[in-house]
Amino acid sequence: MEKTFLLEIITPEKRFFTGEVESLIIPAVDGSYGVQAGHEPIVTAIEPGEARYKVDGVWYTAVVTQGFAEIMSDYAVVLVSTAERPEDIDEARARRAKERAEERLRQHVSKQQYFRSKAALARATARLHGSSHRK
CATH class of the missing domain: 2.60.15.10 (F0F1 ATP synthase delta/epsilon subunit, N-terminal)
Structure with missing residues (x-):
């Protein structure tokens, strides 16, 4: 053991x-x-x-x-x-959040908004990746 x-x-x-x-x-x-x-x-x-x-x-x-x-x-x-838990993630919602974050990053807004968008993108990407590992 x-x-x-x-x-x-x-x-x-x-x-x-x-x-x-x-x-x-x-x-x-x-x-x-x-x-x-x-x-x-x-x-x-x-x-x-x-x-x-x-x-x-x-x-x-x-x-x-x-x-x-x-x-x-x-x-x-x-x-x-x-x-x-991966099985608790709403994949469609995570995909929409990722798309919104990517769009905000393309808009070249303030530095503060840039960092918030990067964090949102990282969260959404992690959730999507995790949801693909459902048992």
Whole structure:
């Protein structure tokens, strides 16, 4: 049996997941970041994408947006703006959001609006990618 550690995935609205896991893969700013029990302590920024965690040999996916993760040797907490299961994503709605964000980016608006549009595009792209992995 693999060693486990406690994982919490938390959004402002709810605790998305709390439980013992064998492994965790998170979308960090510099690429995917893998975590197992006994990991060195670290804090890292989370980018929109897919977080994956392994429970009893089975991998589960959560589509997450920006946030932070604190990793300790026996505990990891992932604090993100949103977290969704792939089967809960409305693919048509995510596609429309992606199209709106792409259109706003083409309009050459203010820097603030540019960064908001980039974030919206990243969220929509992550949701679309995650929805394609429904079980």
